[in-house]
Amino acid sequence: MNVNTSSQLIYAGPDEEFYWVKNDQPVEEGVAVGCEIEREEALFETHCIDLVLFEDIYHEFKEEIF
16 A cells, blocks of 8 residues: 655756657746655555656756766
């Protein structure tokens, strides 16, 4: 059984990693991109945090990180 323990909105930061599906443009800093859901799975006694993006936003690293 999964139990949601908390959730909060997540916002785009200064790095371009969230994009609009409709035009592939980066989401501006400070715009909400999704919801972080913290949950506990009782069966395995694990703690997870899931990031669920809004349907019109996707995540991608378009620049090399290293």
